[in-house]
Amino acid sequence: MNSVPPKINASGSRLPGFILAGTLAGIAVLVFFFNPATHKIYPACQFHQLTGLNCPGCGMTRAAYALLHGEFLTALQDNALFVFSMVTLALRGSWFGWNKLCGRVNGGFFPAKFLWLLLVVALVFTVLRNLPDFALLSP
Numbered sequence: 001m002n003s004v005p006p007k008i009n010a011s012g013s014r015l016p017g018f019i020l021a022g023t024l025a026g027i028a029v030l031v032f033f034f035n036p037a038t039h040k041i042y043p044a045c046q047f048h049q050l051t052g053l054n055c056p057g058c059g060m061t062r063a064a065y066a067l068l069h070g071e072f073l074t075a076l077q078d079n080a081l082f083v084f085s086m087v088t089l090a091l092r093g094s095w096f097g098w099n100k101l102c103g104r105v106n107g108g109f110f111p112a113k114f115l116w117l118l119l120v121v122a123l124v125f126t127v128l129r130n131l132p133d134f135a136l137l138s139p
């Protein structure tokens with residue numbers, strides 16, 4: 001009676017990935033069909049309403065709408081940080097998926113040091129887009 005219980009591998013679950021992908025696809029469909037410039041169904045930015053300043057996310061929904069309709073320059077004008085983040089996310093996701101398909105070991109999707117870099121870039125972007133000399137970064 002020396003039986004070994006089966007190992008349970010919870011890390012191999014794909015459910016969180018499917019939930020995330022489904023949620024993002026649903027948001028993309030919503031934004032695609034309802035222009036944020038003409039439909040008032042999206043929540044307003046509380047930071048902008050309170051301070052009058054642009055947060056790093058201001059213009060993000062309009063940028064997403066423009067990207068989904070192939071208007072790259074309009075998206076850049078609405079929120080350049082969002083556009084560069086989407087490009088970076090797509091590149092990283094492609095690299096991550098390719099490594100997974102090839103059976104190579106992937107680290108975390110975003111290493112912690114990358115998140116710190118993203119935070120610093122978002123802070124600098126926020127400061128710059130609220131300065132008069134960098135008005136082109138404002139939505």
Ligand SMILES: [Zn+2]
Pocket residue numbers: 045046047048054055056057058059
């Ligand atoms: Zn905002």
